[in-house]
Amino acid sequence: MHPLPQRLAAEFFGTFWLVFGGCGAAVFAGAHIGYFGIALAFGLTVLTMAYAVGHISGGHFNPAISVGLAMGRRFDWKDVPSYVVTQVAAAIVAAFGLWVMAHGRSGFDSTTSGFASNGYGDRSPDGYAWWSVLLVELVLTAFFLYVILGVTDTRAPKGFAPMAIGLALTLIHLISIPVSNTSVNPARSIGPALFAGGTAIGQLWLFILAPLVGALIAGATYATLFGSGDEPVALELATEG
Secondary structure, rough: OOOHHHHHHHHHHHHHHHHHHHHHHHHHHHHHHHHHHHHHHHHHHHHHHHHHHHHHHHHOHHHHHHHHHOOOOOOOOHHHHHHHHHHHHHHHHHHHHHHHOOOOOOOHHHHHHOOOOOOOOHHHHOOOHHHHHHHHHHHHHHHHHHHHHHHHOOOOOOHHHHHHHHHHHHHHHHHHHHHHHHOOHHHHHHHHHHHHHHHHHHHHHHHHHHHHHHHHHHHHHHHHOOOOOOOOOOOHHHOOO
């Protein structure tokens, strides 16, 4: 296992790229590439970073994934706080960078545009109620973690984890962009919301709570539902070819 500072640097780098690349696609190119393009952008950020630095930190890039992996005994609980703080900090820095750059266009307003933030009710792209958004976020995060736990199981084919994880995140976005603008990641939600302000911040509770609960459920039930290999492998090892 790599030293903690190196793992945190990898988590910062990967989370920054996830938010900058995925949310940047929505902020700068959303009108041109549509939902599919944005979904693909998020999937590609995770895919590339999982291959680039996943072997160093495990490639969580998401507080819910760190918590869920710890619940599933694939990650040490003592490292969860430092991972989560690093991920949230990286998301805020990435969102700030996007916010500065976006002001290069005349008339840009992060509050009016929504700035790729998540929301329910009037802030849901298609007007979904809070309870519907909560269920979607919870279920999709749980399935995302089931995929991660499955492809990092010792019984799974080796070397394909980043591809499966990236494709899963793409599908998740295709399903839920119209519902919530897709979170499944508290850090991804916190960063843009701080710069969108107002209601975006007021609705953050759901996009912190639902992904964490979904990840905890998946982490707690994976072994019961599907069994486990002789020795569950850490994500760092599963991302190695």
